[in-house]
Amino acid sequence: MKASGIVHRYGDNVDTDVIIPARYLNTSDPKELAEKCMIDIDKEFRSRVKPGDIMVAGKNFGCGSSREHAPIAIKASGISCVIAETFARIFYRNSINIGLPIIECEEASKDIEAGNEIEVDFDSGKIYNHTKKKHYQGQAFPEFMQRIIKAEGLINYIKQK
Amino acid sequence: MGMTMTQKILAAHACLEEVKAGQLIEVNLDLVLGNDVTAPVAIKEMEKLNTSKVFDKDKIALVPDHFTPNKDIKSAENCKCMREFAMEHDITNYFEIGEMGIEHALLPEKGLVVAGDVVIGADSHTCTYGALGAFSTGVGSTDMAAGMATGQAWFKVPSALQFVLTGNPSNWVSGKDIILHIIGMIGVDGARYKSMEFVGEGVANLTMDDRFTIANMAIEAGAKNGIFPVDKLTIKYMNEHSIKPYTIYRADEDAEYDKTYKIDLAEIKPTVAFPHLPENTHTIDNIGDIKIDQVVIGSCTNGRLDDLRIAAKVLEGRKVAKGMRVIVFPATQKIYLQALEEGLLSTFIKAGAVVSTPTCGPCLGGHMGVLAAGERAVSTTNRNFVGRMGHVESEVYLASPAVAAASAVTGKISGPEELGL
Numbered sequence: 001m002k003a004s005g006i007v008h009r010y011g012d013n014v015d016t017d018v019i020i021p022a023r024y025l026n027t028s029d030p031k032e033l034a035e036k037c038m039i040d041i042d043k044e045f046r047s048r049v050k051p052g053d054i055m056v057a058g059k060n061f062g063c064g065s066s067r068e069h070a071p072i073a074i075k076a077s078g079i080s081c082v083i084a085e086t087f088a089r090i091f092y093r094n095s096i097n098i099g100l101p102i103i104e105c106e107e108a109s110k111d112i113e114a115g116n117e118i119e120v121d122f123d124s125g126k127i128y129n130h131t132k133k134k135h136y137q138g139q140a141f142p143e144f145m146q147r148i149i150k151a152e153g154l155i156n157y158i159k160q161k
Numbered sequence: 162m163g164m165t166m167t168q169k170i171l172a173a174h175a176c177l178e179e180v181k182a183g184q185l186i187e188v189n190l191d192l193v194l195g196n197d198v199t200a201p202v203a204i205k206e207m208e209k210l211n212t213s214k215v216f217d218k219d220k221i222a223l224v225p226d227h228f229t230p231n232k233d234i235k236s237a238e239n240c241k242c243m244r245e246f247a248m249e250h251d252i253t254n255y256f257e258i259g260e261m262g263i264e265h266a267l268l269p270e271k272g273l274v275v276a277g278d279v280v281i282g283a284d285s286h287t288c289t290y291g292a293l294g295a296f297s298t299g300v301g302s303t304d305m306a307a308g309m310a311t312g313q314a315w316f317k318v319p320s321a322l323q324f325v326l327t328g329n330p331s332n333w334v335s336g337k338d339i340i341l342h343i344i345g346m347i348g349v350d351g352a353r354y355k356s357m358e359f360v361g362e363g364v365a366n367l368t369m370d371d372r373f374t375i376a377n378m379a380i381e382a383g384a385k386n387g388i389f390p391v392d393k394l395t396i397k398y399m400n401e402h403s404i405k406p407y408t409i410y411r412a413d414e415d416a417e418y419d420k421t422y423k424i425d426l427a428e429i430k431p432t433v434a435f436p437h438l439p440e441n442t443h444t445i446d447n448i449g450d451i452k453i454d455q456v457v458i459g460s461c462t463n464g465r466l467d468d469l470r471i472a473a474k475v476l477e478g479r480k481v482a483k484g485m486r487v488i489v490f491p492a493t494q495k496i497y498l499q500a501l502e503e504g505l506l507s508t509f510i511k512a513g514a515v516v517s518t519p520t521c522g523p524c525l526g527g528h529m530g531v532l533a534a535g536e537r538a539v540s541t542t543n544r545n546f547v548g549r550m551g552h553v554e555s556e557v558y559l560a561s562p563a564v565a566a567a568s569a570v571t572g573k574i575s576g577p578e579e580l581g582l
Contacts, residue, residue, distance in 0.1 A: 022525035026235035040548040060350040066285040068301035094301035
């Protein structure tokens with residue numbers, strides 16, 4: 001499984017309240033959530049994002065509220081992968097459970113800049129930066145999680161069981 | 162190698178003799194929780210499983226608390242979706258607003274969680290029940306859906322940080338100051354993926370409400386769960402609130418911890434977290450002159466009876482500053498009634514505060530106290546992220562009920578000492 005696209009760049013401790021503010025949680029419709037994704041820290045994100053683009057952030061991405069609306073909003077925005085130095089644990093499992101590919105890589109998180117063109121190979125955990133002509137080694141998923149991701153989420157995985 | 166308290170509970174619920182940090186396990190659940198924001202998403206996911214049954218109608222709790230009483234039509238539709246699901250599946254523990262409360266205050270009060278339980282909730286502050294010696298953790302809606310259908314969840318067994326508490330907290334210092342102090346020390350990702358296990362002789366000097374507050378905010382340090390040992394006070398609380406059998410687990414003496422912190426509770430001062438992260442802590446003697454517009458006292462963190470008593474003690478016979486908006490929201494209907502009967506609500510209203518029905522509303526900028534651009538609030542809630550309580554240019558300062566109440570009187574961030582208390 002691979003993803004490739006242009007990078008939207010954020011810092012440390014991006015919390016789920018800024019990914020999708022609570023005032024928009026009166027709906028769970030992915031399209032409506034995508035309209036408001038990142039609005040509190042990046043007003044232009046919605047108009048700038050293209051299908052397949054990649055989000056890169058620093059430490060502890062997705063901290064705070066357990067709202068699954070956050071990875072849903074990111075996925076529905078067209079983002080094909082989130083790369084961060086580390087993820088907050090509830091966001092991490094929510095992303096796997098809904099089938100939003102995410103990958104932890106400190107080196108990539110520190111080096112990749114906004115606008116870089118990135119390609120991610122999930123099987124090997126390799127991240128290629130075509131703009132900087134470099135690559136980084138991210139953490140591949142444990143086998144158990146790969147099975148959930150291949151099933152495109154926890155619900156399908158349980159159905160298959 | 163020995164196991165931590167958390168690992169022992171998880172091992173028992175995975176039907177394993179032993180588990181190790183990092184191991185992936187499937188555990189049996191004692192309770193699955195959802196609210197009006199997260200349950201509707203879970204209900205839709207569960208429908209995809211083509212299963213017409215929940216695993217156990219007595220082991221699911223559904224609490225409409227976030228945007229209730231319904232703040233708008235979309236919220237009303239979400240509550241309706243959850244209510245209809247509860248009726249269809251004959252869910253025992255669905256709480257309509259007249260009998261409800263903020264979920265993490267309500268569930269222990271209703272006796273639905275006891276020591277040794279494994280609980281998942283589609284709300285990050287589900288970690289609150291660690292105060293009772295249970296393993297409880299926040300998950301998303303899909304995990305909730307899977308939990309409701311199968312009665313199981315997958316976990317990576319966490320390693321742990323140990324906090325050895327000694328001493329007695331000073332006057333006006335409560336659980337909130339202790340947990341803010343700890344988050345300030347280890348950071349918002351200091352316990353990421355880990356358990357926070359609180360032990361030591363100092364635990365006996367903490368009330369149950371202090372322990373609920375501390376366990377509640379374990380997530381603000383990134384923790385998977387926070388947990389307290391079971392002592393006489395825990396047993397008394399469980400006997401008063403629950404008829405469920407409980408199991409007491411203790412960490413093995415040779416359990417390994419990633420790190421051990423020693424904390425003398427007597428040295429902790431009233432602590433305030435500045436915008437925009439709970440780790441930006443300052444002690445009350447190091448605050449400066451920060452004028453505020455609003456004070457919020459309540460939430461799953463600090464809306465319990467002890468919290469209201471402390472706030473009332475500060476506000477008794479005083480008036481809130483001119484122009485100050487003070488919102489008090491008891492966390493459950495039972496607490497509301499107790500506060501009414503004790504005369505606390507009268508104290509709040511005479512001081513110039515409003516008293517709200519239980520709701521999560523103001524804590525997450527939902528309703529009942531949303532902030533405008535440039536406004537500042539002192540709040541006993543748990544998060545001060547950008548835009549958390551309203552406009553992105555508003556600011557939230559997290560504090561204890563004592564500091565919040567004193568600040569309401571002075572109009573700036575203050576400790577009760579400033580009022581001569």
